Amino acid sequence: MTTTLDGPSPADPAGSAPDDITLHVSDLTLRFGGVTSLDGVSLRQRRGEILAVIGPNGAGKTSLFNCLTGAYRPQEGTVRYTGVGRKPVELLGRKPHVVTGLGIARTFQNIRLFPALTALENVQVGVEVRHKTGPFGAILGLPRARREERESVARSVELLDFVGLRHRVDDIASSLPYGEQRRLEIARALGTNPSLLLLDEPAAGTNPAEKLDLTALIRRIAGTGISVLLIEHDMRLVMSVASSVVVLNFGRVIASGTPAEVQRDPAVIEAYLGSDGAAIPKPTEGES
Amino acid sequence: MTTSGTTPSPEGTELTEPSVTPQRAPGPRRHRAVPAATGPGPGLLELLRSSPVHQLGACLAVSVVLAVMTGPDGDSDHPFHGIAKSVLAPRIFIFLAIGLAFWALVQVSSRLGAVKQVAGERLAPVGRVLETRPGRLGGNATLLAVAILAPQLVSSAAQQSLVNDIGIYALLALGLNVVVGYAGLLDLGYIAFFAIGAYVTGYFTTKTGMPWHSPVVFNPFFVLPIALLVAALAGVILGGPTLRLRGDYLAIVTLGFGEIVQLLANNAQGITNGPRGVFGVPNPSVNVGPVHYQWSLDPKPYYYLLLGFIVLVIFAFGRIERSRIGRAWAAIREDEIAAEASGVPTLRLKLLAFAIGASVSGFAGVLYASEQFFSPQSFSFQASILVLVVVIFGGMGSRIGVVVGAVVLQGLAFYLRDKVPPADRYIYFGAVVIAMMIFRPQGLVPSRRRRREIQLAEAGIHGADPLGAAPDHAA
Numbered sequence: 001m002t003t004t005l006d007g008p009s010p011a012d013p014a015g016s017a018p019d020d021i022t023l024h025v026s027d028l029t030l031r032f033g034g035v036t037s038l039d040g041v042s043l044r045q046r047r048g049e050i051l052a053v054i055g056p057n058g059a060g061k062t063s064l065f066n067c068l069t070g071a072y073r074p075q076e077g078t079v080r081y082t083g084v085g086r087k088p089v090e091l092l093g094r095k096p097h098v099v100t101g102l103g104i105a106r107t108f109q110n111i112r113l114f115p116a117l118t119a120l121e122n123v124q125v126g127v128e129v130r131h132k133t134g135p136f137g138a139i140l141g142l143p144r145a146r147r148e149e150r151e152s153v154a155r156s157v158e159l160l161d162f163v164g165l166r167h168r169v170d171d172i173a174s175s176l177p178y179g180e181q182r183r184l185e186i187a188r189a190l191g192t193n194p195s196l197l198l199l200d201e202p203a204a205g206t207n208p209a210e211k212l213d214l215t216a217l218i219r220r221i222a223g224t225g226i227s228v229l230l231i232e233h234d235m236r237l238v239m240s241v242a243s244s245v246v247v248l249n250f251g252r253v254i255a256s257g258t259p260a261e262v263q264r265d266p267a268v269i270e271a272y273l274g275s276d277g278a279a280i281p282k283p284t285e286g287e288s
Numbered sequence: 289m290t291t292s293g294t295t296p297s298p299e300g301t302e303l304t305e306p307s308v309t310p311q312r313a314p315g316p317r318r319h320r321a322v323p324a325a326t327g328p329g330p331g332l333l334e335l336l337r338s339s340p341v342h343q344l345g346a347c348l349a350v351s352v353v354l355a356v357m358t359g360p361d362g363d364s365d366h367p368f369h370g371i372a373k374s375v376l377a378p379r380i381f382i383f384l385a386i387g388l389a390f391w392a393l394v395q396v397s398s399r400l401g402a403v404k405q406v407a408g409e410r411l412a413p414v415g416r417v418l419e420t421r422p423g424r425l426g427g428n429a430t431l432l433a434v435a436i437l438a439p440q441l442v443s444s445a446a447q448q449s450l451v452n453d454i455g456i457y458a459l460l461a462l463g464l465n466v467v468v469g470y471a472g473l474l475d476l477g478y479i480a481f482f483a484i485g486a487y488v489t490g491y492f493t494t495k496t497g498m499p500w501h502s503p504v505v506f507n508p509f510f511v512l513p514i515a516l517l518v519a520a521l522a523g524v525i526l527g528g529p530t531l532r533l534r535g536d537y538l539a540i541v542t543l544g545f546g547e548i549v550q551l552l553a554n555n556a557q558g559i560t561n562g563p564r565g566v567f568g569v570p571n572p573s574v575n576v577g578p579v580h581y582q583w584s585l586d587p588k589p590y591y592y593l594l595l596g597f598i599v600l601v602i603f604a605f606g607r608i609e610r611s612r613i614g615r616a617w618a619a620i621r622e623d624e625i626a627a628e629a630s631g632v633p634t635l636r637l638k639l640l641a642f643a644i645g646a647s648v649s650g651f652a653g654v655l656y657a658s659e660q661f662f663s664p665q666s667f668s669f670q671a672s673i674l675v676l677v678v679v680i681f682g683g684m685g686s687r688i689g690v691v692v693g694a695v696v697l698q699g700l701a702f703y704l705r706d707k708v709p710p711a712d713r714y715i716y717f718g719a720v721v722i723a724m725m726i727f728r729p730q731g732l733v734p735s736r737r738r739r740r741e742i743q744l745a746e747a748g749i750h751g752a753d754p755l756g757a758a759p760d761h762a763a
Contacts, residue, residue, distance in 0.1 A: 069629060100631030112626035114619045116740040125619045128612035129631030135644065138611035139604040145611065152612065174744055192631045 485653020
């Protein structure tokens, strides 16, 4: 169980220049009435990198995600996103489905599947976002409609296979165990063909074995060239999988850097983990 | 995962139990706080609290209310005359007997849960056969054969009803099913598109029916595509601003739209001929090459025309339901936030559902207008509700289901036509619908997805509301 955690932190995929920034958040400020949820948050994510956002409850992590994906409209700041081979675009003020269309997919902290659809259909919904079949094509069974239908099934099965749910294709989403629902949600997000994947606490509520599977899955996703922005409470997972870490507290970035740097940062130890620095588990420390 | 102490696993019990347990559960807890010292002995209290006794009381109370409602009227001189004559008369025993029988039925059905389960297992092979492709084809072919033979076997009054009530409402229900059953949007003004279809027909097909008419008149068949487009456009115009609203708000706005259209039809006398209605829309006719056919007063040819369109619509909507559009609708219905985040353009797809539903309604309006005289009364709020009831009763999201729902409910209306006073008809109607919602909330012939959603909702799993309203969006 500990052997996978002992592995070295994943390096950046070859060929990504240091200034190849896929996501550039600057001075993001979000207020709800008098409450400031995000206060001048800035961060940069390089292409292909796994960047983790950590912080205590209420630090603004999920608010940050909701700003990036168009669910919230922050009062100030800019979010520039650069897709593969695309020009940088501003994300703020765009609707969630448009953001997804630009190549940013997300999962939710409290899993949001389509509970009565099968696993396959859940993924198909994501895959078919890129398809063009309209009502007339579907009614008349035009060649493109039939081709897209075949492609949708094939691609969805492939993705279910990728997340390890090949055997669950025809099962109802809500009938899956918790950990498998998490992975199904990831498969649905991958179906939209993203170049940046936002994972909101993917390990929440999973058991240690599922956490290991998840760690491996996140690495494999990053291995395909997809950048991963990860919110996570599980420090062991963050330290073993992320190449950079941004720490939020009270809506502010209080530290950023490599996992090792962040772990040593006194502000992080003070604000996030309490003054007892020994609470940080090191990636090499094994216990089960 | 389970709520209110009921496990939703066995087929039989899950249908009856949840309707009883949730109401019962808070009752005793509330009373327990009050010391029972002043009341009768604890044994009697215990008995009164038991759910069969509660249910008996409810059944008898409802039967007394029904007896009063269907009984003779009172007047200002004798305000209690009606009540006295309906309660203190022998007919009360009939109603009490019905109430008692209904209570007994509830008791037996909840006790026999286990027996039902065994029966269900024995019947499972039949269900499985019907789920296979040849089984489904066979089932549908049988239904079609029955539908083709039906008008030959019934009286001419019933044939008329088959066309005006069942056929038209089946078509309307198929259209509303797209909006309510597939996309999960509650539309309470659906009949407005039907009215638009009928008035478009009036405009284009006759110079005498309405004060405002087209300079050139057409055969009603040529009006079909026009009405389809106009109704779809009306759907988009209504939906554009309102589909941003969720759940109850959408229902209220569509309700208002339905009322506006009916009031316009009623009051714009210079355009629509007002409450006198529209006469003289010609019957449709076909003149293609050697084929010449004129539909006339005989309801049978209309029936087959409608049947043809219904089969066509069932087929077309089946294709849409199984396509990416159908899946996206299901996604929106189950969790709109997740659908949006998965890249589904929710507003556009909801508009599409609205437009498709509206176009079928407009289509039905043309057939309705060309078959007979129509007036604004045909487009009342009650008619909108009736279509909605047909959809829910038949089984939301199930194409065969809503057609069967139209047959059963409108068949019931036809059966009651001469049996009970017209004003009482809806009481029986309501009783049937209430019984249906208690014992079979998924509808007569539920779609597989809908059945699962209702089971999930009863088990308290998020995102699956039986009425398809958008779930809460705690982000």
